[in-house]
Amino acid sequence: MKHYHTILFDLDGTLLDTSKGVFGSVRYAQQKMGFPPLPEARLQEFVGPPPVKSYQKIFGVDEASAQKAAAFHREYGKIKGILEAEHYPGMKKLLETLKNSGKKIGVATLKREDIAKQVLKNFELFHYFDTVVGIDQGESLTKADTIRIALQRMEESSKQAVLIGDSLYDAVGAREAGIDFIGVTYGFGFHSKEEIIPYPGAESVFELQQLLSL
Numbered sequence: 053m054k055h056y057h058t059i060l061f062d063l064d065g066t067l068l069d070t071s072k073g074v075f076g077s078v079r080y081a082q083q084k085m086g087f088p089p090l091p092e093a094r095l096q097e098f099v100g101p102p103p104v105k106s107y108q109k110i111f112g113v114d115e116a117s118a119q120k121a122a123a124f125h126r127e128y129g130k131i132k133g134i135l136e137a138e139h140y141p142g143m144k145k146l147l148e149t150l151k152n153s154g155k156k157i158g159v160a161t162l163k164r165e166d167i168a169k170q171v172l173k174n175f176e177l178f179h180y181f182d183t184v185v186g187i188d189q190g191e192s193l194t195k196a197d198t199i200r201i202a203l204q205r206m207e208e209s210s211k212q213a214v215l216i217g218d219s220l221y222d223a224v225g226a227r228e229a230g231i232d233f234i235g236v237t238y239g240f241g242f243h244s245k246e247e248i249i250p251y252p253g254a255e256s257v258f259e260l261q262q263l264l265s266l
Contacts, residue, residue: 054232055265058208059150060199062217063161063168063186064099065239068175069140073133074099081124087111099240100219102162102191122191126164134170140238142257147180149261156206159184160198160215160225162191182206195225203229216260218242223251234263 064070075095082089090110098106103125107118150157158181161168165186172178183205185198193201203210215226218239226233235248237255245253254260 054214056155056212056214056232058156058158058203058206058213059264060158060160060202060213060215060231062100062215062219062222063159063163063171065218065241066216066222066236067140067143067159067177068171069138070133070136070171071096071099071240072138073129073136073171076136077125077128077133080128081107081121084124085117085121087121096240100162100221102187104191126167126189129167130170134167134174137171137175139175140257142261144177146257146261147177150264151180156182156208158182158202158206159186160195160202161186162195162198162221163187164189194228195221196228199225199229199231223248234260236260
């Protein structure tokens with residue numbers, strides 16, 4: 053496996069299991085907007101993509117309604133959602149190992165940046181990262197944009213960088229930004245290593261650590 057100097061992580065479904073907070077945000081927005089209730093299987097589609105696009109796609113509403121729903125989504129997220137997450141077993145140890153080995157570590161997420169930083173602080177992961185990049189309220193950034201910005205902030209090249217993520221959004225973003233990708237199946241997007249091909253995949257944080265040659 054290639055040795056990387058710069059390791060970027062997606063947040064939702066990769067660093068933390070944030071499903072409880074995301075689901076709560078959707079249910080709150082759904083109630084406020086009068087949208088029909090969704091089964092949990094569909095709620096999982098909100099983990100990862102920008103909220104506005106998800107509300108448009110899943111509820112079939114126009115952009116103005118989706119923006120309003122996303123505002124309610126973030127309202128819940130900023131107050132309650134930032135406290136509703138769980139650690140994946142072994143993640144803190146992996147980040148500590150990366151930090152101690154001199155790697156540059158960053159976060160590139162489609163979660164809004166201020167919320168992403170607060171979630172990481174609440175769950176005692178923020179101090180491991182050299183930078184945390186998320187989207188703004190207008191959701192104008194793509195996954196590839198967040199990756200490029202993270203590399204720029206750290207003054208790192210794409211040649212020795214990799215993104216670790218749990219969804220197709222992450223894989224496409226890494227490809228568009230010109231960096232390598234490793235997929236994980238313990239999150240929400242990928243359910244098997246076969247779905248990640250041609251990229252390497254990990255079913256646990258321990259296996260991810262092995263792929264990173266740590």
